[in-house]
Amino acid sequence: STATATPTVTSTPTPTVTRTPLADRIAFSADDNADGWLDLLIMPPDGSSSSVIVRKGSDSLMNDWSPDGQWLLFESRRGDPPTTQLYLVRSDGTYERLLANLPPGENTQASFSPSGNWIVFRNENAGQADLYAVRFDGLGSAVKLTDDAANDRQPDWSPDGSKIVFASNRDGQPDLYTLDVIPILSGGAVTPPTRLTNNLVEETNPHFSPVNSSVLIFAGFDPTAATPNWEIYLGTILGPGSGIAAMNLSNSLGADMEPAWSPNGARIVFTSNRDSVEMEIFTMNADGSLPAVIPNAKTREFRPNWLY
Numbered sequence: 001s002t003a004t005a006t007p008t009v010t011s012t013p014t015p016t017v018t019r020t021p022l023a024d025r026i027a028f029s030a031d032d033n034a035d036g037w038l039d040l041l042i043m044p045p046d047g048s049s050s051s052v053i054v055r056k057g058s059d060s061l062m063n064d065w066s067p068d069g070q071w072l073l074f075e076s077r078r079g080d081p082p083t084t085q086l087y088l089v090r091s092d093g094t095y096e097r098l099l100a101n102l103p104p105g106e107n108t109q110a111s112f113s114p115s116g117n118w119i120v121f122r123n124e125n126a127g128q129a130d131l132y133a134v135r136f137d138g139l140g141s142a143v144k145l146t147d148d149a150a151n152d153r154q155p156d157w158s159p160d161g162s163k164i165v166f167a168s169n170r171d172g173q174p175d176l177y178t179l180d181v182i183p184i185l186s187g188g189a190v191t192p193p194t195r196l197t198n199n200l201v202e203e204t205n206p207h208f209s210p211v212n213s214s215v216l217i218f219a220g221f222d223p224t225a226a227t228p229n230w231e232i233y234l235g236t237i238l239g240p241g242s243g244i245a246a247m248n249l250s251n252s253l254g255a256d257m258e259p260a261w262s263p264n265g266a267r268i269v270f271t272s273n274r275d276s277v278e279m280e281i282f283t284m285n286a287d288g289s290l291p292a293v294i295p296n297a298k299t300r301e302f303r304p305n306w307l308y
Helices: none
Strands: 025-031 039-043 051-054 060-065 071-078 083-090 106-112 118-125 128-135 153-157 163-168 175-180 202-209 212-221 230-239 243-248 256-261 267-272 280-285 299-307
Touching: 039 060, 051 071, 051 083, 060 299, 071 106, 118 153, 163 202, 163 212, 175 202, 202 256, 212 256, 230 256, 256 299, 267 299, 280 299
Parallel strands: 060 106, 083 106, 106 153, 153 202
Antiparallel strands: 025 039, 025 060, 025 299, 039 051, 060 071, 071 083, 106 118, 118 128, 153 163, 163 175, 202 212, 212 230, 230 243, 256 267, 267 280
């Protein structure tokens, strides 16, 4: 499949962003002013400063950057009665808006396609959780990607935009799956996904490497480990029907969760409570070496997402 199956955005063209060292940023959620709510913030990887992008009387949970760095995609529980929905905001905090054409129910856990044209997300309605995609430009209606009674969640795009990886318990335990999405986005029927893992490890938060469609990271809980806890794993897809080869990158006594790649695939940002009671944001090299906390004065840090 090629990207020609994805319509080109024309009504809201995406500006080109010139990358500079000053643009090296991590977006995340944290309780910035100790009011009990999680705000949406941006900081450099050294934690030397931070800017509040969204502060509401509700949690604002980071989901993803747009590929050009212009928009932040986040979820927040608002309204009367309150529901959790997906919102967009400019990276300078302006032009906040509800994502258009969301299906009924609660909509969360979203990810931009590499082209920026599509957004994939989790929809929960009437007790069923499936994956959908909508166009960023607001044209057309939501496209249903999965249709299963199981809990499908946490989708992420491959770097070529041809497939997504996600977590699901559709086969009885929390495992990872991939799905070819181009045929479905082009009007085809929903097709079964490919199962990547089949073990006792509970796997969540999968993310394809931005430079290699055969490599991904995810968080996993292994109940058979000597000290069971959440760890960050690197997975290499072995081939059709062969699953993945997984390697524990974090190997700590704390809970290591919510991994995300740096855009060049050389480093990983994640959350951990290895050094404190509450979750903090750490970085490490892609081979698990040189883990280090990002120092700042925030509390309850979650959902880090890195953009150059």
